[in-house]
Amino acid sequence: MRIEADSLGERQIPDEAYWGVHTARAVENFPISKRPISVYSELVRALASVKQAAARANVELGVLAPEKAALIDAACQEIIDGALHDQFVVGVIQGGAGTSTNMNANEVIANRALELAGRPKGDYGFLHPIDDVNRSQSTNDVYPTAVKLALMFSLTSMLDEMRMLRDAFAAKGDEFRHILKIGRTQLQDAVPLTLGQEFHGWATTMSEDVDRITDTLPLLREINLGATAIGTGINAEPGYAASVRRHLSEITGFELVTAPDLIEATSDTGVFMTFSSALKRAAVKLSKICNDLRLLSSGPQAGLGEINLPARQAGSSIMPGKVNPVIPEAVNQVAFSVVGADVTVTMAVEAGQLQLNAFEPVIAHSLLQSVTWMRQAFQTLRVNCVTGITANEQRLAAMVGSSVSVVTALTPVIGYQAAAALAKTALLTGRSIADLVVESGLMTREQVERELAPERLSGAPAEA
Numbered sequence: 001m002r003i004e005a006d007s008l009g010e011r012q013i014p015d016e017a018y019w020g021v022h023t024a025r026a027v028e029n030f031p032i033s034k035r036p037i038s039v040y041s042e043l044v045r046a047l048a049s050v051k052q053a054a055a056r057a058n059v060e061l062g063v064l065a066p067e068k069a070a071l072i073d074a075a076c077q078e079i080i081d082g083a084l085h086d087q088f089v090v091g092v093i094q095g096g097a098g099t100s101t102n103m104n105a106n107e108v109i110a111n112r113a114l115e116l117a118g119r120p121k122g123d124y125g126f127l128h129p130i131d132d133v134n135r136s137q138s139t140n141d142v143y144p145t146a147v148k149l150a151l152m153f154s155l156t157s158m159l160d161e162m163r164m165l166r167d168a169f170a171a172k173g174d175e176f177r178h179i180l181k182i183g184r185t186q187l188q189d190a191v192p193l194t195l196g197q198e199f200h201g202w203a204t205t206m207s208e209d210v211d212r213i214t215d216t217l218p219l220l221r222e223i224n225l226g227a228t229a230i231g232t233g234i235n236a237e238p239g240y241a242a243s244v245r246r247h248l249s250e251i252t253g254f255e256l257v258t259a260p261d262l263i264e265a266t267s268d269t270g271v272f273m274t275f276s277s278a279l280k281r282a283a284v285k286l287s288k289i290c291n292d293l294r295l296l297s298s299g300p301q302a303g304l305g306e307i308n309l310p311a312r313q314a315g316s317s318i319m320p321g322k323v324n325p326v327i328p329e330a331v332n333q334v335a336f337s338v339v340g341a342d343v344t345v346t347m348a349v350e351a352g353q354l355q356l357n358a359f360e361p362v363i364a365h366s367l368l369q370s371v372t373w374m375r376q377a378f379q380t381l382r383v384n385c386v387t388g389i390t391a392n393e394q395r396l397a398a399m400v401g402s403s404v405s406v407v408t409a410l411t412p413v414i415g416y417q418a419a420a421a422l423a424k425t426a427l428l429t430g431r432s433i434a435d436l437v438v439e440s441g442l443m444t445r446e447q448v449e450r451e452l453a454p455e456r457l458s459g460a461p462a463e464a
Contacts, residue, residue, distance in 0.1 A: 002122045013122070018087040020107035020122065020129065026100035030091040033365070037101055038088040040368045045080050046149035046252075047088075047105040050142050050225065051133055052076035053248035058135050060247075061237045068132050071113035080251075084108055092365040097358045098143030105142075106133040136236040136244070138228040140266055140356055145223040145248075147364045151275065152220055152254055154371040159210055161378035162282070166206035168386045173200035180454045181306060181396045182403050189405045192457040195306070195391055202289050209282035216275045222257050223248070224265035230355040231263035269357045272367060273349045279370050280342040286377070287335035290328035293385070297325055306396055310388035327385040334377040341366035407433045409451050414442045 001012040004021035011021045037043055055072040058064035064072075078084065087108045090100045106129035111121040113133075119126050127133075134142075177196030182189050225248065226241025228234050233241065241258050249256045259265030299305035315324035344366045348359035357363075400406070404423040411419045414437065422436050434448045443451075450456070 002120075004122055015121065018084055018108040018111040018121065019089060019104055020111065022103035022129075023090055023100070023107055026090040026094060026096075026104065030094040030100065033091045033093040035092050035365075036089045037092055037104070038085045039092070040150060040154075040364075040372070041082075041085055042153035043101075043146060043150040043364065043368060044085050044088050044105075045153060046146040047101070047142070048076040048079035048109070049149060049248060049251045050137075050146050051105060051109055052080070053225075053244050053251055054135065054137055054142075055133075056247040057240055057243035060243055061240060063237055064132060064135055068113075068127055071116050071127060072109060072133055074116055075109045075112035078112065079109070084112060092361065094361050095358070097139060097356060098360050098364075099139040101146075101361070102134070102137075102139040102142050103129070106130060109133045136228070136240050137225075138235075140229055141224045141227040141262075143360055143364075144266075144269070145225050147360065147367075148220045148223060148271070149248075149252060149254070150364070151367060151371065152217065152252075154368060154375070155213070155217070158371050158375040158378070159213065161375050161382070162206055162210050162213075165378045165382040165386065166203050166210065168382045169199050169203035169206060172386060172389055173197070173203060176391055177460065178454075179391050179393055179396055180400050180458060182399050182405060189403055191405055191408050192400055192403075192454075194454075194458045194460050195396065197458060197460060198292075202292075205285050205289065209278075209285060212281060213275075213278045216271075216278050219271045219274060221254055222259050222265070222271070224259050224262050226258060227262035227266045231261075231266040233262065263355070267352060267355050267357065269349045269352060269360060269363060272360075272363045273346055276342045276345040276367060276370070279367070279374065280339055283335040283338035283370070283374060286381075287332050290331045290335075290381070293328045293389075294325045305392055306399075308390045308392065309385055312384060327381055331377045331381050334373045337373060338370045341370045401432065402430075404433055406452055406457065407437075409457055410437060410443065410448070413447070413451065418442060 002015055003010050004013050005011070006021045006025075008025070011024050013020055013024060052073055055064060055069045055076070059066050059069035088104055090104045094100045110124065110127055110129040110133050113127050114121055114123050117126065173196045175196070176199055177194055179195040180192050181195050181198070183193045184190050223245065224231070225244045226233055226236055228236050241262075245256050245258045293307070293309065296304055296306045297309045300308075309325050309327070311323045312326055313323075315322040315326070345363050348363045349357070351357070351359050404426040407419045407423045407426075410433070418440075422433060422440065425431070426433050426436055434445075434452060437443050437448050438445050454460070
């Protein structure tokens with residue numbers, strides 16, 4: 001063990017630990033979530049990126065010795081590359097507006113830098129977690145910047161999965177383009193469309209939500225580094241904000257912008273509510289698609305039974321042969337969680353007071369969990385469900401052939417009142433609309449067949 005001290009007294013720290021006394025106290029104080037911040041590797045990477053940019057800006061401005069800056073830079077790079085993430089041990093839910101997370105990062109980076117210099121961990125007289133690693137910074141500009149970076153890092157893979165799911169729906173749309181079916185409004189029979197049109201509609205939904213989430217990226221790229229405690233830039237050199245932004249842009253590859261009003265940017269967390277709303281929109285619409293998949297595959301005998309979802313596992317411990325739509329069900333539950341997280345983010349944004357919002361840790365946790373779960377939900381829905389969907393063509397054809405809803409296509413020729421009377425007769429007798437229209441003398445067989453051709457019923461182009 002080694003002894004470290006802060007303003008509250010001393011603590012014994014395990015020799016192998018890269019974290020120090022501030023982290024130790026936070027671990028004691030916040031045993032709530034049982035989830036360390038390391039579960040979000042993108043957040044750890046973002047914190048190291050901020051600290052690396054700060055070290056480069058500080059040496060550029062002459063407020064940090066080049067040899068110290070080099071050691072901090074090297075330690076940060078190792079963390080960016082994936083090392084020492086297990087040393088980020090404070091809980092994701094914590095008081096203090098993220099101070100514990102910032103201190104955890106400062107201590108890990110300092111102790112790794114000391115190790116690189118051939119010094120023992122805890123030798124803070126040589127290189128200090130706050131005086132050196134945290135130079136020109138406050139939790140209040142480091143933490144929100146790191147959260148924004150983490151969300152942008154996470155979004156890259158989530159949007160990739162969204163696009164692949166969109167493409168999977170589109171591919172099924174092409175596969176099913178020739179299959180006519182009955183549409184439904186308010187769960188009642190409506191006019192026909194093709195199964196391919198239905199799947200292409202879902203692909204368009206996914207594409208629109210990719211665009212809406214992407215629209216939030218410019219907001220996330222606006223940072224408040226250089227604001228320090230409340231936005232006045234106290235303890236930071238003139239020119240620091242511009243320098244650290246430039247270095248952080250180079251490190252991350254993002255075109256970052258310093259907020260024009262650092263007071264506002266430090267106290268206002270509305271960007272996270274906007275981003276959360278875009279996630280919620282995508283989650284809710286995906287959940288609706290999953291509802292449709294479950295309805296269309298219901299049965300197999302007593303339900304709609306229009307499509308078959310891949311059988312993934314036994315569905316019952318009591319009913320042999322039962323197979324449930326477990327993949328869409330799981331994705332539904334992810335959507336419910338994202339909606340709940342959006343409420344949490346909304347309340348946390350509202351609860352900010354004066355120059356700071358103390359509740360950014362729960363905002364960060366809620367958003368990063370939502371992005372992570374949505375990414376994995378998109379993947380499992382695509383891989384374990386959508387790509388294996390098949391159509392029950394015979395059942396679909398039989399439903400179209402017996403449906404009275406096709407009389408809608410004949411209304412412009414025979415009129416609404418006559419069409420309604422024929423529909424009532426068809427329902428009572430079970431006879432086809434086509435036969436009844438011909439027998440009534442309102443149209444010839446050729447006219448009926450032309451009006452009821454699949455391409456006219458669905459609006460889809462005829463097969464070549």
